[in-house]
Amino acid sequence: GQQVMQIPQYQHVQEGEDFTTYCNSSTTLSNIQWYKQRPGGHPVFLIQLVKSGEVKKQKRLTFQFGEAKKNSSLHITATQTTDVGTYFCAGPLTGGGNKLTFGTGTQLKVEL
Amino acid sequence: DGGITQSPKYLFRKEGQNVTLSCEQNLNHDAMYWYRQDPGQGLRLIYYSQIVNDFQKGDIAEGYSVSREKKESFPLTVTSAQKNPTAFYLCASSTGGTSYQPQHFGDGTRLSIL
Numbered sequence: 001g002q003q004v005m006q007i008p009q010y011q012h013v014q015e016g017e018d019f020t021t022y023c024n025s026s027t028t029l030s031n032i033q034w035y036k037q038r039p040g041g042h043p044v045f046l047i048q049l050v051k052s053g054e055v056k057k058q059k060r061l062t063f064q065f066g067e068a069k070k071n072s073s074l075h076i077t078a079t080q081t082t083d084v085g086t087y088f089c090a091g092p093l094t095g096g097g098n099k100l101t102f103g104t105g106t107q108l109k110v111e112l
Numbered sequence: 113d114g115g116i117t118q119s120p121k122y123l124f125r126k127e128g129q130n131v132t133l134s135c136e137q138n139l140n141h142d143a144m145y146w147y148r149q150d151p152g153q154g155l156r157l158i159y160y161s162q163i164v165n166d167f168q169k170g171d172i173a174e175g176y177s178v179s180r181e182k183k184e185s186f187p188l189t190v191t192s193a194q195k196n197p198t199a200f201y202l203c204a205s206s207t208g209g210t211s212y213q214p215q216h217f218g219d220g221t222r223l224s225i226l
Contacts, residue, residue, distance in 0.1 A: 031212055042202055043155070045214035088154060092211030098143050098162065099170075100211060102155040
Protein backbone atom coordinates (compact mmCIF):
# COMPACT_ATOMS: atom_id res chain seq x y z
CA GLY A 1 0.00 0.00 0.00
CA GLN A 2 0.86 3.65 -0.15
CA GLN A 3 3.59 4.66 2.25
CA VAL A 4 4.98 7.98 3.37
CA MET A 5 8.32 7.78 5.09
CA GLN A 6 10.25 10.49 6.89
CA ILE A 7 13.90 10.71 7.82
CA PRO A 8 15.45 11.12 10.22
CA GLN A 9 13.21 9.69 12.92
CA TYR A 10 14.95 11.81 15.60
CA GLN A 11 17.21 14.84 15.48
CA HIS A 12 18.99 16.60 18.34
CA VAL A 13 20.50 19.98 17.53
CA GLN A 14 22.09 22.82 19.42
CA GLU A 15 20.11 26.02 19.40
CA GLY A 16 21.11 28.05 16.36
CA GLU A 17 21.88 25.03 14.18
CA ASP A 18 19.86 24.24 11.09
CA PHE A 19 17.51 21.27 10.78
CA THR A 20 16.03 19.40 7.83
CA THR A 21 13.49 16.61 7.62
CA TYR A 22 12.76 14.70 4.44
CA CYS A 23 9.50 13.11 3.37
CA ASN A 24 9.28 10.42 0.68
CA SER A 25 6.17 8.89 -0.83
CA SER A 26 5.90 5.61 -2.70
CA THR A 27 3.42 7.27 -5.07
CA THR A 28 3.03 10.65 -6.74
CA LEU A 29 1.11 13.11 -4.59
CA SER A 30 -1.34 15.77 -5.74
CA ASN A 31 -0.37 17.85 -2.73
CA ILE A 32 1.52 17.55 0.53
CA GLN A 33 0.79 19.05 3.92
CA TRP A 34 3.06 19.61 6.90
CA TYR A 35 2.02 19.52 10.53
CA LYS A 36 3.80 20.22 13.82
CA GLN A 37 3.00 18.45 17.08
CA ARG A 38 4.44 19.92 20.27
CA PRO A 39 5.23 17.46 23.10
CA GLY A 40 1.96 16.46 24.73
CA GLY A 41 -0.03 18.39 22.14
CA HIS A 42 -1.93 17.77 18.96
CA PRO A 43 -0.83 18.20 15.33
CA VAL A 44 -1.21 21.71 13.96
CA PHE A 45 -1.33 22.44 10.24
CA LEU A 46 1.65 24.43 8.99
CA ILE A 47 1.44 24.60 5.21
CA GLN A 48 0.36 22.90 1.99
CA LEU A 49 2.36 22.51 -1.22
CA VAL A 50 0.63 21.75 -4.50
CA LYS A 51 2.86 22.53 -7.48
CA SER A 52 5.85 20.56 -8.70
CA GLY A 53 9.06 22.17 -7.42
CA GLU A 54 7.14 24.59 -5.21
CA VAL A 55 9.01 26.36 -2.42
CA LYS A 56 7.28 28.22 0.40
CA LYS A 57 8.72 30.06 3.37
CA GLN A 58 7.35 30.87 6.79
CA LYS A 59 9.92 32.97 8.66
CA ARG A 60 12.76 30.51 9.43
CA LEU A 61 10.94 27.51 7.89
CA THR A 62 11.36 26.59 4.22
CA PHE A 63 9.17 23.95 2.63
CA GLN A 64 9.89 22.32 -0.72
CA PHE A 65 7.92 19.96 -2.96
CA GLY A 66 9.96 17.80 -5.30
CA GLU A 67 9.81 18.04 -9.07
CA ALA A 68 8.34 14.54 -9.31
CA LYS A 69 5.86 15.31 -6.49
CA LYS A 70 7.01 12.23 -4.57
CA ASN A 71 9.17 13.95 -1.97
CA SER A 72 9.23 17.04 0.17
CA SER A 73 11.44 18.67 2.75
CA LEU A 74 11.19 21.06 5.66
CA HIS A 75 14.25 23.11 6.56
CA ILE A 76 14.50 25.23 9.70
CA THR A 77 17.22 27.86 9.82
CA ALA A 78 18.82 28.72 13.16
CA THR A 79 16.63 26.54 15.36
CA GLN A 80 15.13 27.87 18.57
CA THR A 81 13.74 26.03 21.58
CA THR A 82 10.24 26.90 20.35
CA ASP A 83 10.87 24.63 17.34
CA VAL A 84 10.84 21.53 19.56
CA GLY A 85 8.27 18.96 18.51
CA THR A 86 7.49 16.33 15.93
CA TYR A 87 7.05 17.33 12.31
CA PHE A 88 4.78 15.26 10.10
CA CYS A 89 4.21 15.36 6.38
CA ALA A 90 0.92 14.07 5.01
CA GLY A 91 -0.28 13.27 1.55
CA PRO A 92 -3.59 12.15 0.08
CA LEU A 93 -4.30 8.47 -0.35
CA THR A 94 -4.60 7.39 -3.98
CA GLY A 95 -8.33 7.33 -4.69
CA GLY A 96 -8.95 8.19 -1.08
CA GLY A 97 -10.88 11.45 -1.48
CA ASN A 98 -10.01 13.66 1.45
CA LYS A 99 -8.10 11.05 3.46
CA LEU A 100 -4.47 11.68 4.28
CA THR A 101 -1.59 9.32 4.92
CA PHE A 102 0.66 10.76 7.59
CA GLY A 103 4.39 10.24 7.51
CA THR A 104 6.25 8.59 10.33
CA GLY A 105 7.35 11.96 11.71
CA THR A 106 10.65 13.52 12.73
CA GLN A 107 11.08 14.40 16.37
CA LEU A 108 13.22 17.50 16.87
CA LYS A 109 14.93 18.32 20.15
CA VAL A 110 16.77 21.61 20.56
CA GLU A 111 19.39 21.98 23.28
CA LEU A 112 20.65 25.27 24.68
CA ASP B 113 -14.06 30.18 19.49
CA GLY B 114 -14.45 27.53 16.78
CA GLY B 115 -12.71 24.28 17.37
CA ILE B 116 -12.76 20.60 18.18
CA THR B 117 -13.44 19.36 21.68
CA GLN B 118 -12.44 15.89 22.77
CA SER B 119 -13.40 14.38 26.09
CA PRO B 120 -12.33 13.05 28.40
CA LYS B 121 -8.67 14.01 28.35
CA TYR B 122 -7.70 10.81 30.17
CA LEU B 123 -9.63 7.55 30.22
CA PHE B 124 -9.01 4.20 31.85
CA ARG B 125 -10.55 0.97 30.61
CA LYS B 126 -11.07 -2.25 32.47
CA GLU B 127 -10.74 -5.62 30.80
CA GLY B 128 -13.83 -6.52 28.79
CA GLN B 129 -15.21 -3.00 28.92
CA ASN B 130 -16.32 -0.81 26.05
CA VAL B 131 -15.49 2.87 26.33
CA THR B 132 -16.62 5.82 24.22
CA LEU B 133 -14.50 8.84 23.34
CA SER B 134 -16.33 12.03 22.51
CA CYS B 135 -15.50 14.40 19.66
CA GLU B 136 -17.49 17.56 18.98
CA GLN B 137 -16.73 20.29 16.43
CA ASN B 138 -18.31 23.69 15.82
CA LEU B 139 -16.36 24.46 12.66
CA ASN B 140 -19.24 23.39 10.41
CA HIS B 141 -16.91 20.83 8.82
CA ASP B 142 -18.37 17.96 6.81
CA ALA B 143 -15.51 15.50 7.27
CA MET B 144 -14.33 14.04 10.56
CA TYR B 145 -11.59 11.54 11.37
CA TRP B 146 -10.27 9.40 14.20
CA TYR B 147 -6.57 8.62 14.49
CA ARG B 148 -4.56 6.49 16.87
CA GLN B 149 -1.06 7.55 17.88
CA ASP B 150 1.28 5.22 19.75
CA PRO B 151 4.35 6.63 21.58
CA GLY B 152 6.93 7.92 19.14
CA GLN B 153 4.78 6.89 16.20
CA GLY B 154 2.84 8.57 13.46
CA LEU B 155 -0.92 8.83 13.10
CA ARG B 156 -2.93 5.85 11.91
CA LEU B 157 -6.46 6.31 10.60
CA ILE B 158 -9.16 4.35 12.44
CA TYR B 159 -12.40 5.63 10.89
CA TYR B 160 -13.49 8.63 8.90
CA SER B 161 -16.76 10.23 7.90
CA GLN B 162 -17.26 12.53 4.94
CA ILE B 163 -20.88 13.32 5.65
CA VAL B 164 -23.59 12.77 8.25
CA ASN B 165 -24.88 9.19 8.50
CA ASP B 166 -21.94 7.83 6.55
CA PHE B 167 -18.53 6.56 7.64
CA GLN B 168 -15.77 4.28 6.35
CA LYS B 169 -13.11 2.11 7.90
CA GLY B 170 -9.55 3.35 7.96
CA ASP B 171 -6.38 1.31 8.22
CA ILE B 172 -6.91 -0.06 11.74
CA ALA B 173 -10.69 -0.24 12.30
CA GLU B 174 -10.79 -3.64 14.00
CA GLY B 175 -11.97 -3.36 17.59
CA TYR B 176 -13.43 0.12 17.09
CA SER B 177 -16.83 1.49 16.10
CA VAL B 178 -18.18 4.96 15.30
CA SER B 179 -21.41 6.78 14.55
CA ARG B 180 -22.15 10.04 12.78
CA GLU B 181 -25.73 10.99 13.59
CA LYS B 182 -25.01 14.71 13.75
CA LYS B 183 -22.64 16.88 11.74
CA GLU B 184 -20.98 18.17 14.90
CA SER B 185 -20.38 14.83 16.60
CA PHE B 186 -18.29 11.76 15.78
CA PRO B 187 -17.91 9.51 18.85
CA LEU B 188 -15.49 6.58 18.86
CA THR B 189 -16.16 3.41 20.84
CA VAL B 190 -13.21 1.25 21.78
CA THR B 191 -14.66 -2.22 22.21
CA SER B 192 -13.39 -5.13 24.28
CA ALA B 193 -12.28 -6.70 20.99
CA GLN B 194 -9.46 -4.15 20.81
CA LYS B 195 -6.80 -6.02 22.76
CA ASN B 196 -4.22 -3.26 22.84
CA PRO B 197 -6.16 -0.02 23.28
CA THR B 198 -3.53 1.97 25.18
CA ALA B 199 -2.75 4.95 22.95
CA PHE B 200 -3.37 8.62 22.29
CA TYR B 201 -6.57 9.13 20.27
CA LEU B 202 -6.94 12.19 18.09
CA CYS B 203 -10.08 13.44 16.42
CA ALA B 204 -9.82 15.78 13.44
CA SER B 205 -12.12 17.54 11.01
CA SER B 206 -11.86 19.25 7.66
CA THR B 207 -14.18 20.99 5.26
CA GLY B 208 -14.09 17.76 3.29
CA GLY B 209 -14.55 17.30 -0.41
CA THR B 210 -10.91 16.96 -1.37
CA SER B 211 -7.54 16.22 0.20
CA TYR B 212 -6.54 19.86 -0.26
CA GLN B 213 -8.25 20.90 2.93
CA PRO B 214 -6.13 20.96 6.10
CA GLN B 215 -7.23 18.91 9.06
CA HIS B 216 -7.92 20.52 12.43
CA PHE B 217 -7.25 18.40 15.49
CA GLY B 218 -8.66 18.21 18.98
CA ASP B 219 -6.47 17.97 22.09
CA GLY B 220 -6.76 14.19 22.18
CA THR B 221 -7.75 11.51 24.68
CA ARG B 222 -5.17 9.30 26.38
CA LEU B 223 -6.59 5.83 26.95
CA SER B 224 -4.98 3.32 29.28
CA ILE B 225 -5.84 -0.15 30.52
CA LEU B 226 -6.39 -0.64 34.25
